[in-house]
Amino acid sequence: MIKKISIDELEPGMEVVKLSSEMWEHLPHLYAEPGIIESGEQVARLKAEGYRQVFVQMKDENRGLTDEQRLDQLISNREAAPAHKERAPFPQAMKATRVTYESAMSCAMRIVNDAKLGRKMDYQAAVDTASAIVDCAIRNPDTLVCLSKLSEFDDYTYTHSINVAAIAVVFGEYIGMTREELVDLGMAGMMHDLGKTSVDQNIVNKPAKLTPEEFAEMRKHPAYGFVLLKSNPDIPSKVLEAVRLHHEKYNGSGYPSGLTRREIPAFARIICLADIYDALTSNRCYRDAILPNKALGIMYGMREQEFDPLEIQLFIKCLGIFPSGSLVQLNTGDYAVVRESNPGKPLSPKIRVILNKTMHPIRARDVNLADGVKSGDTELEIIECADPGVYKKSLINYMTAN
Ligand SMILES: [Fe+2]
Known part of the structure; x- marks a missing residue:
């Protein structure tokens, strides 16, 4: 600089x-x-x-650091001094993120279809999409966290790739990555499971336990993805490595190489966090989605096995105990959607109260729980996350309305 x-x-x-x-x-x-x-x-x-x-x-602080040292540096700096950043107002930012999400989904479909047909990927379209996701994260990251749970696209393959890109970019932005790094991270998220297009689709979509042979084939998808992408000289090596190594685990029990701790490239570690969070919180052919706060609890329990303990703690801090888009029940019995997290007060996000205790719609009202708002003599609190059930489709409308 x-x-x-x-x-x-x-x-x-x-x-x-x-x-x-x-x-x-x-x-x-x-x-x-x-x-x-x-x-x-x-x-x-x-x-x-x-x-x-x-x-x-000026001496570039990043120069000479490996990606892994750089990630360590960002994570320890983030721990020491959580930065407060100005964000765009949620409803407006949400509208823009919704447009980005829709076009990102079309891009993801094209990437998968091109891979299936053996066509060259439209690399520039992928970069533009990753870049637009980064813009959303900088504008207001909660909008991406929210849409990753409430978007109305049903096909897991495309939705998952965009969700992983979005969550990874939100985390990267939280720890202070540069714009250039975030775009590469977004690309890695979009591409991470592309190798599944080379696996028999009966195995990929099997709604039952895989046989050992099928499982062995499925485990080849990171390598297949790497092979599909490496012939494209435009794709940065850190993106290729993240695709190839996103199933490695902290304790060495992952695949394909059984790498441990810092041996796993920085981007692969972040994609792994985003991948598991999205997989747990999505409906799959073999099980229903797990509520976001429960999923984060499960992931915290996997520290030192799947994840670096410090990285998973920071990931939870980034998303909040009640991530944006969660339906929560209050101590009054009413239900609310979480709109924005309050940095530093993870139990007290900004919410919109929308349903009464019998889950019937009521006149929506916005509450910032960090303000210590009372109902009668009692301060409002979140008791637990709730299953949105039939309301899932309509929650999105509550999020975009002013
Ligand atoms: Fe994967």
């Missing part, structure tokens, strides 16, 4: 750069001879000559 600094901040070892833009040439007393500052005497001489400012190439 290039930064303009005062000559008083200039130190030996810094690299002075000359910008190609001429707009700075009028700047008074700008020292612009490119090169490394060699000594304190040189700095003193420049000051004496009347120079006041200089453009320098």
